[in-house]
Amino acid sequence: MKRRAGEREKELKKKKLLEELGESRLPYMTPADADFHQLWKTKYSKLVFRKSDTVPEELHQMVQESFLTLRKHDCFFQDLVRIKGKDFFTPVSRILIGNPGCTYKYLNTRLFTVPWPTEGYEIKYCSPQIHDACKALIKLNDYLHIEAVKALQGQNLLESKETEDTPVIDREQNFATSLREKGSVSQDQSSFCVPEDDFTSLNSRTSYNVTLLNYMDPLQMLYLKQEPYFGMGNMAVSWHHDENLVERSTVAVYSYSCEGSPAEETYDQKLQGRDPAVWHVGLKVAWDIETPGLAIPLHQGDFYLMLDDLNMTHQHCVLAGFSPRFSSTHRVADCSRGTLEYIFGQCELALQNLQTDSNSGALSLKSLETAVVKQVEEIHNEVEFEWLRQFWFQGKRYLKCTDWWLKPMAKLEEYWRKMETMSSLVLHEVRKKEQTEEQRNETISCFLLVLTERQRLRKEWTARCILKSWHKYFFLENCNGMRTLVAPECISW
Numbered sequence: 001m002k003r004r005a006g007e008r009e010k011e012l013k014k015k016k017l018l019e020e021l022g023e024s025r026l027p028y029m030t031p032a033d034a035d036f037h038q039l040w041k042t043k044y045s046k047l048v049f050r051k052s053d054t055v056p057e058e059l060h061q062m063v064q065e066s067f068l069t070l071r072k073h074d075c076f077f078q079d080l081v082r083i084k085g086k087d088f089f090t091p092v093s094r095i096l097i098g099n100p101g102c103t104y105k106y107l108n109t110r111l112f113t114v115p116w117p118t119e120g121y122e123i124k125y126c127s128p129q130i131h132d133a134c135k136a137l138i139k140l141n142d143y144l145h146i147e148a149v150k151a152l153q154g155q156n157l158l159e160s161k162e163t164e165d166t167p168v169i170d171r172e173q174n175f176a177t178s179l180r181e182k183g184s185v186s187q188d189q190s191s192f193c194v195p196e197d198d199f200t201s202l203n204s205r206t207s208y209n210v211t212l213l214n215y216m217d218p219l220q221m222l223y224l225k226q227e228p229y230f231g232m233g234n235m236a237v238s239w240h241h242d243e244n245l246v247e248r249s250t251v252a253v254y255s256y257s258c259e260g261s262p263a264e265e266t267y268d269q270k271l272q273g274r275d276p277a278v279w280h281v282g283l284k285v286a287w288d289i290e291t292p293g294l295a296i297p298l299h300q301g302d303f304y305l306m307l308d309d310l311n312m313t314h315q316h317c318v319l320a321g322f323s324p325r326f327s328s329t330h331r332v333a334d335c336s337r338g339t340l341e342y343i344f345g346q347c348e349l350a351l352q353n354l355q356t357d358s359n360s361g362a363l364s365l366k367s368l369e370t371a372v373v374k375q376v377e378e379i380h381n382e383v384e385f386e387w388l389r390q391f392w393f394q395g396k397r398y399l400k401c402t403d404w405w406l407k408p409m410a411k412l413e414e415y416w417r418k419m420e421t422m423s424s425l426v427l428h429e430v431r432k433k434e435q436t437e438e439q440r441n442e443t444i445s446c447f448l449l450v451l452t453e454r455q456r457l458r459k460e461w462t463a464r465c466i467l468k469s470w471h472k473y474f475f476l477e478n479c480n481g482m483r484t485l486v487a488p489e490c491i492s493w
Contacts, residue, residue, distance in 0.1 A: 013287045020289055025231040028282070028293035030274050036294075043291050044283055046310040048151045052301025055143070060301050063140045064256050066133035067213070067326040070095060073130060075114075076215045077397050080464070081107035087464055091221055092236055097137050098210030100404065101340035104333045106243045110390040113210055114401040116141075125402050134401075137328060141208050144252040144303065144330050148206035151305050152250065156198075205249040205308075208330035217324040224320055229284065230293045233276050237318040239284070242311050242331065249332035251306040255279065255298040257325040279321035286315050295319060340408050343387055347415035350379040354422055365425050368435070370446045373426055377450035380419040385457050387412055393464065423451070 029036045040047070052060065070076065076093035096104055100115035100123065115123050116138040117131065125131040216236050218224065224234040242251055257279050274280050274295040281304060284293040296304070306316070318327075336342070353366050353376055367373075391409055398405055426447055430440050 026229050026284075026289060026293060028230040028232060028273070028284075028295055030280075030295050031297070039292060040294065043285060044294055044310075044314070046155070046307040047283060047294075047296075048305040048307060049296060050147070050303050050305075052299060055301055055303065059140060059143060062136035063254065063328065064301075064326075066136040067215070067256055067328075069129045069133045070213065071215060071326075073127070073400060075130070075400050076213070077394075079107075079109050079111070080393075081109045082464075083107055091224065092214045092216045094215075095213045095401075096210055097134055097213060098208075098333075101408070102209055102333060102335055103338040104210050104212065104244065104331070105338060110338075110386060111212070112391060112394075112398060112405055114398065115404055123402060123404050126400060130401050137211055137213075140254060140328060141211060141330055144254065144305075145206050145208055147303075148250045148252055148305050148307070149202050152202050152206065152307060155307060205246065205332060208252065208332055209335065210333045211328045211330045214327045214329065215324070216320070218320040218322060219324075221320075227282065227317065227319065230282070230295075232274060232280070232282055232293070232295055232317075232319050234320040235317050236279075236320040236325075239282075239315045239317045241286070241315055242329075244334050244338070245311065246332040246334050248309050248312075250308070251311055252303060252330040253281070253306075254303040254328045254330075255301070255325065256327065257298065257300055257321060258323045259300050274319065275321075277322045279323075279325050280319040282317040282319050284315055286313060298325075337386075343383065343412065344408075344415075346379045347383060347412070347419075350376040350419055350422070351415065354418060354425075363421060363425065365422065365429060368426070368429055368439070368443055370442050373443060374446050374450065376419065376422055377426075377447065377454075380416070380423065381450060381454050381457070383412055383416050383419065384454070385461070388416060389461050393461070 029039055075095050077095065078089045078091070078093050080087055080089055082088075094111070096111040096113050097116055098104075098113040100113065100118050100121045102113045104111050104113075114130075114134065115121060116134040117123065125134070214237075218234065218236065224236065225238060227233060227235050227239075229239075245251070275297065279298045280295045281298055282293060282295050285291045298304075306314075353372055354363060355366050356363055388409070391405065426443070429435075430443050430447075435443070
């Protein structure tokens with residue numbers, strides 16, 4: 001309910017903003033503009049950018065080889081997401097890699113991590129190359145964590161000094177240089193004087209547990225949506241805030257565009273604004289028509305950090321160039337309801353209300369209290385629609401990398417079957433005469449509310465699955481509103 005209300009609010013804001021703009025376009029700046037650094041300093045100071053030459057060459061090589069390996073093994077998939085009740089394929093192909101048992105949910109689609117090598121976990125990869133690719137990405141993850149902590153410490157330090165006369169990009173680079181000379185972050189670095197509580201906070205807001213990898217070849221796309229507010233050109237990813245993150249956590253993005261493609265080399269037209277042949281990240285103050293936007297070019301091996309609350313106060317988009325591009329977007333995903341540990345705990349809580357007769361083996365419910373029945377049935381729905389259907393709807397895509405998720409999913413199915421039995425037992429128990437009419441009516445009313453929601457969601461998921469089996473050829477609509485004739489065997493489900 002809250003999600004739908006939020007979506008309606010965003011649509012109203014977008015409609016109002018476009019109405020205010022009319023046919024005009026908002027101004028934006030690139031590094032070629034004289035006031036670019038001043039705008040960055042005053043309105044976008046929590047965006048930190050690092051050029052590729054600041055990253056160790058060995059790390060570049062490992063990470064870029066990992067992208068190509070995952071691409072070669074067909075590990076990138078377009079997600080079928082749900083927006084305002086409609087299903088769309090994302091123009092960008094993705095794969096989630098991260099801590100074992102973690103998930104990340106966006107646009108009503110839950111992604112399950114391909115686990116990176118983690119001590120204490122037995123992870124069988126489909127090939128040594130995929131193992132090496134995941135190992136490279138956890139090394140990138142560790143590197144970006146350290147860089148993010150440095151950047152936050154630097155921001156705190158610089159905010160306490162008078163730095164008005166120094167452009168943000170220069171002082172960030174100078175500060176990063178001095179930190180690199182001193183080595184990695186250390187809690188007892190006296191020069192920073194970071195209190196222990198602050199250090200813990202910095203670490204928790206930069207301890208990335210997942211990375212969402214993206215891939216897109218713009219020349220293979222028949223249509224890309226145009227950026228609507230500034231006239232920035234083709235968008236690979238529309239304006240958005242990243243979802244389901246720990247509050248005020250930093251997002252780190254490493255970019256690898258396959259530069260030197262024939263299309264890029266032959267494009268030499270000089271235009272005002274951003275170079276359409278080069279990938280850019282676009283930023284704007286959320287729902288603001290006064291502040292100019294930024295378009296920052298992304299070259300092979302560059303990375304940027306969105307610090308603190310920037311993801312909440314600003315929106316960003318990805319502007320397509322001409323060459324294929326990979327990116328690794330490292331996040332502190334809010335896993336309060338998105339880990340195996342959490343959902344197994346929920347199942348065990350629900351099954352506390354199920355008992356087995358020691359003599360006959362018959363199953364029965366310990367309690368028919370309304371609160372208990374409601375809690376169990378809501379967990380039942382959560383297991384089915386947030387986990388099992390989400391996992392199997394995406395088919396065998398994870399088996400291209402590892403079979404790690406099959407055992408926990410089998411365990412969840414076992415829990416689900418027991419909860420199906422518990423639902424039947426509720427109906428059986430309320431027919432008994434031991435219950436007063438008032439108790440019976442209260443239990444039935446509570447039970448039917450959850451059951452009605454379950455029925456609605458099952459119909460919704462059935463409709464989504466039918467999309468997979470429509471005829472030999474059918475039309476699919478992507479996120480940009482485009483309809484394409486597609487053969488089912490051409491689609492990665």
